[in-house]
Amino acid sequence: MSRTFVRSRALAVLSGSLWRSAFTATAPRAARPGADSAASEAVPDQSAAPYGGLRAPDGNGLALAEGFTSRVIGRSGQRVGGVAWHAAPDGGACFPDGEGWIYVSNSAVPLLGGVSAVRFEPDGTIGGVCRILSGTDLNGAGAATPWQTWLSGEKTSHGRVFECDPYGQRAAMPRLAMGQFRHAGLACDPDQAVVYLTEDEPDGCFYRFRPDVWGDLTTGTLEVMAGSPDCESVTWKRVPNPVAMFEPVREQVAGARRFNGGEGCHYSAGFCYFTTRGDDRMWAYDAAGDRVTVLYDGRAEPYGVAGRAGGPSGDTGRDTVVRPGDAYIAEDEGVAQITVISPGGVAEPFVRVAGHESSWITGPAFSPDGRRLYFSSRWGGTGPAAGGVTYEVAGPFRG
DSSP: OOHHHHHHHHTTTOOHHHHHHHHHHTSOOOOOTTOOTTTOOOOOOGGGOSSOOBOSOOTTSEEEBTTOEEEEEEETTSEETTEEOOSSEEEEEEEEETTEEEEEEEEOOTTTOOEEEEEEOTTSOEEEEEEEEOSOSOEEEEEEOTTSOEEEEEOSTTOOEEEEOTTSSSOOEEOGGGOOSOEEEEEEETTTTEEEEEEOSTTBOEEEEEEEETTEEEEEEEEEEESOTTOSBOEEEEOSOTTOSSSOGGGSSTTBOOBSSEEEEEEETTEEEEEETTTTEEEEEETTTTEEEEEEETTSOOOOOTTOOOOOOSOOOOOEEEETTEEEEEOOSSSOEEEEEOTTSOEEEEEEETTOTTOEEEEEEEOTTSSEEEEEEEESTTSTTOEEEEEEEESOOOO
16 A cells, blocks of 8 residues: 555544554655655645644633634533433434434443434524433444444443434344444445444454345344454454354454454545554555555554654544544543644644543534534543533534
């Protein structure tokens, strides 16, 4: 993979501090003396910084770029649209709803998890809130499907994937054929008609689910990536029993490829990118070539890049959202903020949460028209007392 190709695709997939480090570390470097100018790459243009720094925190405690405003959508334990907003807000996404839209948010709480949905009117006012999934366990990661449903994964040893209707017309259903394990990340690949899944275990695996009919996740085949850790070429093998209670899914197939603590994943243009927090790596799986490569190693010596946004972190992070040309990355390095990275590799803070020093950012998602950004600031672990505030930011986004 050439760096040009990686950067054009990676713009749409980076998330968390490791993704941020990977993006800036693979930014174009200055030409070396005597290098072929045609093959050399320029230093990122510092003038390409998108928004020019942050203002003082507003009344909602958000330090924003110039021209942007914020409002609070929900606080854990307080009522929004007649419904108590959930604790530990996590993964989220937006869906169109006529001239309005819907934002869904997971709840990473043991035994009381689930998903809430906020419906917005065309003018942005809140039209209603409802629970679209209840009584589940540690709902962390999620993914929107091409057919406008929300996949919510449980991050427990026998965690399930639930397919939820963001419009609240149909009951959420467990998709057991997708496997019971500690779900970390999900990504839909409409080109290969599969869903990729990561596993948050020190010896976890990387999976793909091939539904019998694309658009219907009720039945299908769960496969695990297999191959030597010393070889880029991989194969896929069927998991015999995705719902086994006593034999972990990752132990059912001899030769399964192991990954140290799978986290977020994202599909874009033929590649599925995913991170592993145990070894600070970002991986790229080439779906057409059946090859997996390390795109970035956070523990190796990083590139010395002008405009670099900081060194690698010990936590891979969770979330990202994308607008044309820019990547918005939810940080997890002890600073509750979202960083925006321009195509030139220049990174700068876009929004920072004041007074939540121990929190982290989850669930960033743009409204369908791209004019509003939603996210949560979450703190306090995963218990019922875990708090969180869900925000909306509006303003002159680039692109």
